[in-house]
Amino acid sequence: MRLESFFLHSLGHLGWGIYLLIFLAMILEGDMVLFTAIFLAESHFLKLRFLIPILFLGALTGDILWFTLGGYLENKSAFIRHWFGKITGPINRRLAQRPSLVIFVSKFTYGLNRATLMRAGLIS
Secondary structure, eight states: OOHHHHHHHHHHHHTTHHHHHHHHHHHHOHHHHHHHHHHHHHTTSSOHHHHHHHHHHHHHHHHHHHHHHHHHHHHHOHHHHHHHHHHTHHHHHHHHHOHHHHHHHHHTSTTTHHHHHHHHHHHO
16 A cells, blocks of 8 residues: 555545644644645545635634734743744844734745744734
């Protein structure tokens, strides 16, 4: 049995649980899950009419949770705030000047979105 067949066969056994798995995966890693899920829908392994709202809600929930985590870190400890501030330092000035633009651009820049959302939550 080929690996692709095993993977797709395993997905078939999840039933509706695959949509829950996609929702949770969108919270943690949106881009890779989005492209994989759309590919599986195009291959007729998933139903697009159910997938689109799941992808949208997963992305929205993820953004809200990452923003909230940044605000939580603000209140947690000065050590975390200090080191997280050093890591995301280059974002600070731009985020203070044009927050909407920075968040919009970071949404389409791989690897920058989560840090930007957490930093926005940290300074808000």
